Amino acid sequence: VFDYDWGLQDDFMGSCQLDLTALELGRAQDLILCLRDPNKPTLDFGEIVLNVTLYPKSQEDKEALQTMERAMLGASLRYEIRNGEIRRRTRVTNIAVRVARLK
Incomplete structure (x- = not known):
């Protein structure tokens, strides 16, 4: 982590690591x-406070997350619950929508 100095050299403020394997998808x-x-x-050197959500990168990972979400809701694939409804119930947000809102 470095601070940002306008026109001057940025100062090192410390480093840390985040173990992504310890996070749950979604x-x-x-x-x-x-x-x-x-x-x-x-x-x-202090600390950083983060709110982190791990999202799948590949389509295979995305499908695995959707299957897990359906299982958490007690719904099988045959009921064809829409992804939006699953996200609403589990409070998992669509990253594409969040990025679009920031633009």
């Missing part, structure tokens, strides 16, 4: 990550 999680400097292990 579930928002609040995380607090401690900032560290490997060259100064005894100093406290």
Whole structure:
């Protein structure tokens, strides 16, 4: 993590790691990550507070997430619940819609 200095050199504020394997697909999680400097292990550089949601990258992963969401709702594929209804019930947002709103 670096701060941003207009016209000056950006300052190193610490580093941290986020283990994506510890996240559940489609579930928002609040995380607090401690900032560290490997060259100064005894100093406290503060922390970053994040709200993270892991979304699938490939179509295969997306279909697996949809199957999992349907299973969570107790609905099988034969009932053909629309994706929008599943997202509404599980409060999982469509990332494409969120990005479009930001533009």
